Structures are given as C-alpha cells and as structure tokens.
Amino acid sequence: MELYDESTLNKNNKNKKLANILLVLIVLTIFIIVALLALMVTIKKDTLTVSLNGNLSENLKSLLIFEENNSKIYIPIKEVANLFGYNSYNGDYEQPSEDISKCYIQSENEVASFSLDSNVIYKLIPNTNSDYEYFQIDEPVKAINGELYTTIDGIQKAFNVSFDYDKNSKTITVYTLEYLTESYSKNIINFGYTGIDSSFNNQKAILDNMLVVEKDKKYGVIDLSTREVLLDTKYDEIKYLQQTSDFLVTSNKKVGIISKDKQTKVNISYDNIQLIDNEDNLYIITQDGKYGLIDINGNIKIYPEYDQIGVETSDFKYNNIKNGYILLNKLIPVKKGNLWGLFDKSGNQVVDFKYDELGYIKSSSQIANNLLAVPEYDVIVVKKDDKYNLITLNGREVFNVYVDSIYMNIESGNTNYYMVYNEQTNPLSKYLDNTNDNKTNTNTNTNVTSNSSNDTSIDENNTNV
Secondary structure (H helix, E strand, O other), X not given: OOOOOHHHHHHHHHHHXXXXXXXXXXXXXXXHHHHHHHHHHHXXXXXXXXXXXXXXXXXXXXXXXXXXXXXXXXXXXXXXXXXXXXXXXXXXXXXXXXXXXXXXXXXXXXEEEEEOOOOEEEEEXXXXXXXXXXXXOOOOOEEEOOEEEEEHHHHHHHHOEEEEEEOOOOEEEEEEHXXXXXXXXXXXXXXXXXXXXXXXXXXHHHHXXXXXXXXXXXXXXXXXXXXXXXXXXXXXXXXXXXXXXXXXXXXXXXXXXXXOOOOEEEEEEXXXXXXXXXXXXXXXXXXXXXXXXXXXXXXXXXXXXXXXXXXXXXXXXXXXXXXXXXXOOOEEEEEEOOEEEEEEOOOOEEEEEEEOEEOEOOOOXXXXXXXXXXXXXXXXXXXXXXEEEEEEOOOOEOXXXXXXXEEEEEXXXXXEEEEEEOOEEEEOHHHHOOOXXXXXXXXXOEEEEEXXXXXXEEXXXXXXX
C-alpha cells in the first residue's frame, strides 16, 4: 500500500511555487509603486522653481519640506535666517541658553522669537526698552530632526518677506523687504511723489500691498496694485501698525488711527496712541500728560487721568514677561500719584491704588533675579512699605502677612521661585500649590507663620476669609 499519492504531492509543490511566485510579484509591485512615488516626489521637487529677489535659489529650495500633498511647506527657521539677512540663536532673546525648543532671529532692526508648539511669534526692536508685539501664525512651530520649523505664514511674519507659492505652476517667489523697498524707491517718482517713507516700520506696509509716500514734506498711503490713494499726502507723520494693518496718523501734533479702508477708527485728538493688545484691540492714550485706555473704536475704557500705565519689562527680563501693559494677559497696571492699582481689560478696577511698586527688584548684593509675576500660578508680586506679597487675578492677597522678599532663580535651566520671611528662605511652590485661585477656587489667605525666630512655615488649615 502506498503511503502517499505522488500526483497530490506534485500538485502541492506546484501550488507552493505559484504562491511563492505570486508573493514575489506582490513584493515587486509594492517596491515599484514606492519607487514611483519617490520618483514623483523627486521630480516634483526637481521641477520646482524657487527664486529669491529675482534670482534662482537652490539653497532656499533645498530647505523646503512639503507636507499634506504638497499643499503645506515647512521651512527651518535658523537655517533660512542667513538667506534673509538675519542671525539666529537658540533660547530666548536676552536670556542666554541652549534651549533648542526655542529660538530667535535678529537683524539690525528687529528680533523675532519662536517656541516649539506655539502659534505665536513675539517681535521687538533690539537694544531698546520697547515691549514685545505678538503675531498669530497659521500653524504651531514644529520640530523636524531636532530643528524648529515654521510655515510660509510664520516665515513671512517673522522675517518680513513676501513669500508666494504657486502650486499649479510649481514656482516659489520670495522677496525681502529691503529689496522691495529699494525697488519702489527708484520708481515712486514716476507716480508724482518725491519719495517713500523708508523707516523700517513703514516699509512693512509694502508686505500688505501698501506704500507710505511723501510729497511736499507731507505723508500719505497708496495701494500698490491699483495706485489708488488710500490716505492723502496731508499728514505730518504716518506710522504703520503691522499688527492691525491700520495707520497711526499725526496732524498738528495730535494723533489718531485711520484704517486702510479710509475709516477713522480713533479721532485725531490725542497726544499719543500706543497699541498694547492686538487681540482685544486696546490702545494707551496720552492727553495733557495723563494716561488712559481706549478700544479700536475710540471707546474709553480707562479715562486719561492717571500718571502711568504699564511697567518696565526690561527690569524683569528673566521673568519672560512679554507685555508690561497687560500682566498675565489679564490685568493692566495703572499708577496714580505714587501708588499702583490694577484694572482689567474692560476698564474695571480690580485692585485699589495702595501698592508702592509692582514686582521685586533685587539689591546689588543678592544672588537672585527680579520677579514681577509667577505665570504658573497667575499671581503678581506687589510691594508695600518695603515688604512683599502676591496678589491673584481677582486682586486677593495670597499671604496674610508681608514677607521680606519674593524672587526667582534659574538653576540648571529650571526656573524656581522663593520667598524670604524672618530670615528663612522657602520655595513658593510650598505655599502656592494650595492657594492659587484657579486650582482651589477659594477666597482664602495663606497664613505665613513663624514658629520661632528661625523657622518659617505655612499653616495650611488656618485661613482668613
């Protein structure tokens, strides 16, 4: 009796060979498809034309990363900086570090700062006491192979360049602000003007297709596409507000705001106007030496009867306070006489005028950093009679007594906060973890108690209402 059927065995062998052949064919097909896709991407990029200031730029082209079916482009921030005339650095501006999750670019005229996963760019004029301006970009900054990348929108707003990507014609055209300004300066005389306002701030209007022009020592604005006059050349001075695309105009030593649509947003009646918040469109006004607050429609939020609005952020550069006019994006510092109070963005007074200073500034002998606010806990440092306390966003004082100092230190790249009371130093987190309004939703004070002359502690169960 045969132990197996030879024909069956041959059939099985043939089936196995067919299966193996089929598997090889499938693998080859997949390989061919992948190769074709890679070739298509290569051809796509090879056929892309990239120009910078009218010249082909293989350097810029090599930096581009295409995503989402070639509809979105990411560009490495630091690598592209030198092509646009900027220097680039890791970390925060004026806060030396090698933190690769942050970087900033710097030119003679401007600094722009980026942070990983953030869709906000902060800008300011270098080597001045000016406050940061901030700009929303379409996508958060992302990391690719350890480098920070941003989109076309981020590149345009940070580097002040015109960046046009035509997907259909496979062309990218980039112009720097310096190049555009020089080009228009040469041709403006052909349109009946004596020149353009070449101040860096007004050059930026070019990127929004507008040009600040000069005629008979007066200034106006024209549309670059249509040559339509947007503002007549009758103003003593014009300043372009890049964050809102409006114009701050000066006439007879008074200022107001006019939009690019020729609408008067704020009457020309103030001594000075300064944008402090482009999210809520809030402006500080100066009138007869006093300060107040208005919105973009000219509505008064805080009447111009105070001696100062905002604190000097340069005193607190390690505290990473970007806007000295609106602390923690909520409260506006206002000074009346020699005392400070706080208002909210709607113009409501949250804290009475009772503090000598806002923030802690170290003495020259101390190993500490100045401290204005603790963002992690939404509290602000206040000073009264040479002692210190913390207040919350609703104006509540955190401690039931005033302490000797409240400061910060940066140790091994980490930011730590401390308080000193009765010559004892303790970390603020020890107290604030249980007292922050947002975390506990209470209106209680933290009792700083002295058990002895050499011991400072917190009584977490004993609170004052």
